[in-house]
Amino acid sequence: MRIVVDAMGSDQHPQPDVQGALQAARAYGTEIVLVGDQSAIETELARHDRSGLNISIVHASQKIEMKEHPAAAVKSKKDSSMVVGMGLLKRREADGFVSAGNSGGVLAAALLYLARIKGVKRPALSSMFPTRQGPCFMLDLGANTDCKPEYLLQFAIMGSVYAERLLGINRPRVALVSNGEEEGKGSLLVQEAYPLLKASGLNFVGNAEGKDIPAGIADVIVTDGFTGNVMLKLSEGVASFLLGMIKDEVKKRPVASIGALLAKPAFEAVRKRLDYREYGGGPLLGVDGIVVVAHGRSDALAIQNAVRLAHQAAERGTLEAMRAGIEQGLGLLPTTVED
């Protein structure tokens, strides 16, 4: 599999981007195309052993900054690493694209330069989310703040395909985020999406309340991009608040401080289970190509895992499966539904 990596993506680019890509090439046999400033990439490459690896460079003279307005930036910066990388994917010169750059920019570039899968109304940003029963897969995380019921149905279909192919779960359990478990509870959006999901043939387990999600109620958690974004960031916030509070209370107590030292390996294990770097970024689903959005603060390990994710998604035919799923799902929608 040939994966394009945006070498100018992460906050510390090109170091983590290039090193992570090399690590992935070594670990998974991935063929890597690095896109970005040629001399910066070559300088970074020179620091590593690349013997036996299949690495090429495609020069791009511009880069999109984190602070730029996504849509405007990808329109005006045609020779940015992000746009050039997306072009390689579009022309089928690569099997996947990974960027740790401006995530709105990746979304905008994908919408502008890559077709959507036929029939997909709105692509969605997704991510793994740790739960008591292992990671689940959550979408949308912010690509679509205001949704229609049929978007949620398509998110459910795409998420289900993804959980099946990438997490290896047979008939993944799909749940709809709501403020009550029973059918009929929820916002108007949820109330209208519920019957679509119920009739979808997916393994729909009903509504999920906030508390059920970290408990592991489902493998695929479907919601609108507003709620999903708030949920994802709130979870990070609550975890960091809680761990910070434990630290504060431990520090106040000399005996507890010794105890915490002894318990440190347990805390490290928890930290690892929550570490976003292990999850390899979030796939952008619904566009006609494998696109993985990595965290801006990615280090080499995070990039390596994002490349692994793109490699596996391509290898396991997720795009083909999504095309089939969406086509089938379209049959469920009233024909009057306008995009």
Place this chain on the structure above:
Amino acid sequence: MRIVVDAMGSDQHPQPDVQGALQAARAYGTEIVLVGDQSAIETELARHDRSGLNISIVHASQKIEMKEHPAAAVKSKKDSSMVVGMGLLKRREADGFVSAGNSGGVLAAALLYLARIKGVKRPALSSMFPTRQGPCFMLDLGANTDCKPEYLLQFAIMGSVYAERLLGINRPRVALVSNGEEEGKGSLLVQEAYPLLKASGLNFVGNAEGKDIPAGIADVIVTDGFTGNVMLKLSEGVASFLLGMIKDEVKKRPVASIGALLAKPAFEAVRKRLDYREYGGGPLLGVDGIVVVAHGRSDALAIQNAVRLAHQAAERGTLEAMRAGIEQGLGLLPTTVED
């Protein structure tokens, strides 16, 4: 202050409800009216020392169950403790009402039997929410799943009054939950509510992302009831997942287990800071009376704190302040706005 307590409210009623009310009477000098099955209340009262306390009973022959449909139940069960208690409040025979019963029922009973504050479009369920900088006040938590911008403005006004009077914060910082910090980010609802809040004269600090809320970005967190409900329950879920994971990882390691034993007082302190029982339930704001909804699984301490909250809210003139705030806020709305 005379506070009515629904003696048939909590899961373990009437024990925690009666005992908690007595504790509040003892601690804060509150005059208590217990509503519910007279003989059950008397049996429970006989177990406690009530010397010097001002306690009376109003008999109610029915009770509303947790599983009942809220609106239907409060309409048909006119002699339920919830409806009778709400009637006392309406006739100004009491200064506040506390119930740990079916929270949808309390909301429905308040809407049906208690007037709204003049000009209030939708009452909201609220609660304290622990943050790194002390508790903040969050609303709506589920009374209104689909909101209009002007509802959010009113939630902000009511929440601000409440934080000022009950948390003792001068000009509380008010934030709007969104999926991006900048003005213009967010759902259509948030985009339309933002300018209303900005023009409100409140201490509006802008949008809050999920991660900012546990960090303590604001004293009043405003959102629609769908998002608020998901956020509140998700936070509980994440905290419980995280503490459970720490426990699991500690258990696997003998040395860490000894460490955790030594660190136990620190963990207890964390648990106490997160304990919902300390917060005394969530006020229902916007109805023309002080109504506090306590958790169904309340124990006597939780009920005591809920009574304290109702007592303080009545004593500190929150209703009067809300009336004034809402009246002022109405001037901000376009006159064409229909409820």
